[in-house]
Amino acid sequence: MPDVILRTEELTKKFGGLVAIDKMNLHLMKNEILGLIGPNGAGKTTLIRVVTGTYKADSGRVFFKEDDITNMPPHRICRMGIAKTNQIPRLFPKLTVLENVMIGALYGKEGKKTTSKAREEALYWIEFVGMGSKAHAYGKELQFVESKKVEIARAMATEPDVLLLDEPLSGLIDVEIDDAVEIIKRINSMGVSIIWVEHILRILMRNVMRVIVMNFGKKIADGTPYDVSKNPEVIKSYIGEEEHA
Amino acid sequence: MDTRKFLHIFGSREIFILISLVVIFGAIPPLAGSMYILNIGIRIFLWTLLTQSWNLLSGYTGYTNIGVAAFYGLGAYIIGLSIVYNIPIIVALFMAAIIPSFLGLVIGGVSLRLRGTYFSITTLMILLIISNIFYNISYFIPRTTSEIWIPQIPMSIGGMSLILSYYFIFYVLFVVVTITTYVIEKSKLGYALKAVGEDEMVAEELGINTTKIKVIALMLGTIISGIAGALYGMYLSYIDVPIFFSTFLTFVVMYVAVLGGKGVWYGPIIGTLLYVPVDEAIVLLTNIPEYSRIFYGLLFVLVMLLMPEGIGGFIKKKIR
Amino acid sequence: MTSIIDIAYLIMGLVSGGFYSLVVLGFSLGWAVSKMPDISYIMFIYLAGEITAIFNKMFGVEPLLLSPLIMGLFFGLGVFMYKVFVSFLNRRVSEPGLVGLTLTFGLGIILENLMIVIFTPDFKSATSAYVLRVGDMTLTIYHVLALPMAIVVSLLLYFLIFKTRWGILLRASIQEPIGAAICGIESEKLRMIMYGIAYSIGGFAGTLLPILQYVQPSASWGIMPISFIIAILGGVGSIIGTAIIGIIIGLIASYSSVFLPAAWVSTELFLVLVIILLVRPRGLFKGLG
16 A cells, blocks of 8 residues: 555564563554554553564564564664654753754764754754743753653654654643644644554544554554544443543 | 854864863973973873773763773783884884774674673773783793883984973874864764763664764774873883783773763863872872872762762853 | 592682672672662771781681671671762762762772771781691681681572562662652661671671781772672672672682683683673673662
């Protein structure tokens, strides 16, 4: 399928005896925003980490633009055009926001780039997420929501074709949420395909065209937000979780 | 490098300090003329080279190298053996740079993929193995002992005395290495090194081939140590295992670098300026060296308590 | 004839191995608990050795009698070191390893030179009233005790850390400091006590030193690289790992002199260690936390 930019095939990852992702088949279309939801422990974050090469897959394949990128080193995968943000932002604490994003610009893509060019690009992305005034603040000085934005800027500086967002809205309050959604949509409109892992379902469902639901490492549903929300297995997986809560 | 960037660097405070250092070290000791001071100067340059070579990898990335002396000693023995076997000095110096870097490539390629502590232990063990090999060198190369006396090379640059010539050579190396470290720190490579030191996994995810970066930093460091060893061996006219492959030295290089501030280009210089003169003063001023050694032990303790990031790191914090 | 020689090497190997294990057990556990390697610890061992040697030479005191006293004193010393330096550094710096190493180096220098001034730099040794003859060798009771003591101490530690309630709390506080705090565990106090225990083991090793070998204030720098190697290869904080590697090293050092000229012992030893490292880069065993 020519429009599929990223897909996994029977992807499996185990941690000792625990199967975190279980023969997972997922595909992401070009220019799509794909929602990825599921109860805690469903394997969403693990899936992202296997795709980016941070974790090694035990079996199965990952294809990016029809290239097999399974188990490639993370830096190569990043340079090919896949970037991610973390649920809990990991900025370089003793470097400034500018330096953080510059590193993404300098190394995120193949080819030579001068530091001044990287600085220009970094400043562009920092403005893009609205953090221009904090460009010279240190990573560890930032507030939570500011860190999240900078992480997005840093990821975008690597010029990705695919962006994997791991719970970008978690920890944000209403105003910040609207802001973040705005940023995500603008990124998508620039031609970046996005997988959006989220827990705050209300917002997600309103902003994506398609949703994949995971539970226990497996895909249990794949369809439009409406279809998925009516899927009995999906409901059970969430309600079941609530009963334990 | 475009001119605008050049001017941007040129205006900064650090460049001013860099130039001052170059000028001060170039002008004053030679003017003082005393052999004793020149000798201390050479020692200072040597220690700057050693600590800076440590700093390039370990200061920025946090992969602690406790085998600096391995490459230092290797450089010294290469020169020593070359002179004994009548290999031209230029060739010898070239080998003193290349062979340690090749060793660094091999060691680094293998052990820099492991976690930091295991890399550290590997470097220490390489030091011990190499020092043993050279200690027993008579088994490998007949009629060679581990103690090498080489005739003092009658070097004279531009009519300067022997010691002044050596001073000048070490000075040039000091300037080159300092400027190189400064340039690297501000360059693309420097950003990668700092990223690896801050969060290696994230650095990798942002496109940095962390192993390659670490190996490059290690190799640069080993070239510096190798050449430093070769030149100092020539200067001393005497090479043996306890001096050049010293485990004490290899640790102290690290301590001095940490004292001065790791991860900044001027850290090693500050550390050396504190360590060497105090050490020399001990020998000179007191009859009981132990009292003064206690003093410089206190120096380490106090600086680490007050400025755990090293004096250079502390300054860097304050500059902001 | 050959068999007697073999046994001699075996015994010497086990004795050195036992001694190394004792030394590094405290070093390794202290490191695991404080997150930094403590160089002054090795120096303090030599302090214990100096004191033992002096009392032995001047008053004919049997080293073993001094042990309990020294162990008690060293426990207090360890607690003091933890309170003053370790706690402070851990609060100030997130990764105190290198800073602690440098700071304790400074302490080590101070100690070494104080010892030189007070105790003189002479080589000192101690003699014991209790000797045995084994074949051709004359051994003191300390030689015989070295390995058994190391094993006993290891077992005691193992029991303490893994089988008692106190030990479980300690391990919890190391593995999950925040979670432990929430449960009301006073991590700092537990670690402080563990550090004191580590130091008293060191103190004990120190009392053995003048008999098994000799003491001299500057000799401590020689044992330092080996201590690091044993600690890391065995796994920092791992009792079993440290004990096993320590004994292996003692044996290798002893046996190598049989098969190879003495000059090569170190090389062979370290080549073996390099192989261990390549095969099992994690160190042989997992540590405390």
